[in-house]
Structure formats: C-alpha cells, structure tokens
Amino acid sequence: MTSAPVYDIVEIGDPRLRETAKPVDLTRLDAILPIAQAMKEWMDKRGGVGIAAPQIGVGLQMMIVASRPNPRYPDAPLMQPLLLLNPLPLRYSDTTVEEWEGCLSVPGLRGKVWRPDAVDIEYFDAAGRGHQLALCGFPARIFQHEYDHLIGMTFVDRVATPLDLVSEKVFLEQILPARLAAK
Ligand SMILES: [Zn+2]
Structure with missing residues (x-):
C-alpha cells in the first residue's frame, strides 16, 4: 500500500534549501498537481504571497506568485495566484528598488533587499503551455525571491x-x- 507524500515547510539550515531545483517533466504534468496543491495550502496557511517547491522539500522548478493583502503584507497588490513551471527570468530592469522581504522558510525574520523593479519572464502553466510575462x-x-529558492538561495x-x-515583531x-x- 502506498500513502500520499507528506509535505512540510523546510526551514533555513536544511540542506534542501541550498540545492538547485530540477526542471519539471512537462510530459508528466499529472505528477505535479499534488505538489502544487500542497504548496498553495502551506502558502495560504502561513499568510505567504508566494512559495517555491524546495520550500516543501521538492527539488523541482515550480513556484506560486500570489500577491494579495494579508496581515503579513497589508499593502500588497491583489493578483490572481499564478503557478509557474520551469520559470526563467529573461530580462531585468536597470532600476532597482529596496524593499522588506519575509520568507516562510525563514520564520521570524525580515530583510531589506535591493532588486530590479521589473523582470520579463517565461514559464509553463499547469497544462504545459509556454508563456511570457512582464512583471513589475x-x-x-x-x-525574484521565489526564483532564488530554485537556485538554492534565500x-x-x-x-x-x-x-x-x-x-518579524520589530x-x-x-x-x-x-x-x-x-504612504
Ligand atoms: Zn522564501
């Protein structure tokens, strides 16, 4: 008898957060649905605005970007949650901005990070279709925060x-x- 895999949030110090994620096999998309579901459940449960598969211990190139206002990010803009498979940044803006970040894998801490203000990306959706998207x-x-998780960074x-x-308290x-x- 086989049981469903149990996913838990992986926290900083766990070597799985330092690994480079492997591409999703786009010919076996049924296999990624339970992983995507577990990612979304943890993100919602912990008040995240995004999550990457390595954060639940899965070394695959999968992320969810889901900006929305919540108690941890009250001024976040609202968007439809987006599941990205094999995402890739194509081009970054020259303009960089400084902003506070938190992370479900780094509980209790926030950090101020400079990043490009905009990035053009490509990715595949849950049906295996390719897309390009401009994010700002x-x-x-x-x-960019979630992509870092796919290359072993926080x-x-x-x-x-x-x-x-x-x-986080301060x-x-x-x-x-x-x-x-x-504001
Ligand atoms: Zn994170």
Whole structure:
C-alpha cells in the first residue's frame, strides 16, 4: 500500500534549501498537481504571497506568485495566484528598488533587499503551455525571491549588511506602521 507524500515547510539550515531545483517533466504534468496543491495550502496557511517547491522539500522548478493583502503584507497588490513551471527570468530592469522581504522558510525574520523593479519572464502553466510575462513592482519582487529558492538561495543571502535584518515583531510593530503612515 502506498500513502500520499507528506509535505512540510523546510526551514533555513536544511540542506534542501541550498540545492538547485530540477526542471519539471512537462510530459508528466499529472505528477505535479499534488505538489502544487500542497504548496498553495502551506502558502495560504502561513499568510505567504508566494512559495517555491524546495520550500516543501521538492527539488523541482515550480513556484506560486500570489500577491494579495494579508496581515503579513497589508499593502500588497491583489493578483490572481499564478503557478509557474520551469520559470526563467529573461530580462531585468536597470532600476532597482529596496524593499522588506519575509520568507516562510525563514520564520521570524525580515530583510531589506535591493532588486530590479521589473523582470520579463517565461514559464509553463499547469497544462504545459509556454508563456511570457512582464512583471513589475511587488509581483516582480516575489518572482525574484521565489526564483532564488530554485537556485538554492534565500533573501538572507541578498541583504547588503546584517543590519538590514530585523525580527518579524520589530517589522510589524515599528517598521510597517511607519511605512503605511508615509504612504
Ligand atoms: Zn522564501
């Protein structure tokens, strides 16, 4: 008897977060549906705005980008959740912006990271169709954060200095209110 695989959130320090993810076999798309489902469930349960397959211990090039306002990201723009298979950045904007990031695999921490403001990407959808897409602003940031997971990196690797790391508590109680007041 076989039982369904059990997926759990993989946290920083686990070697699985340092591996390079392998491409999804686009001729066996039925195999990825339970993985995509588990990714979405964890993302929703933890108030994430994106998730990558290595974060549930699956070394495949899969991510969900799902910007939406929630208690962890109250000023995030709303978009339809997007499942991306074998995603690839094609071109980055010259303009870079600094923004705070959190991660389901780095609980309790936020980091300030510079990233290009826009990125053109290509990916395959759950039916195996190829797409190109231009992302800008927060969705572009989510894509770049999740893409890092596919190449064995986290936002902690991207901060310019350890001074740009703060606790989630300090972020929510001090930094976020000041940011929202300034808008
Ligand atoms: Zn992450």
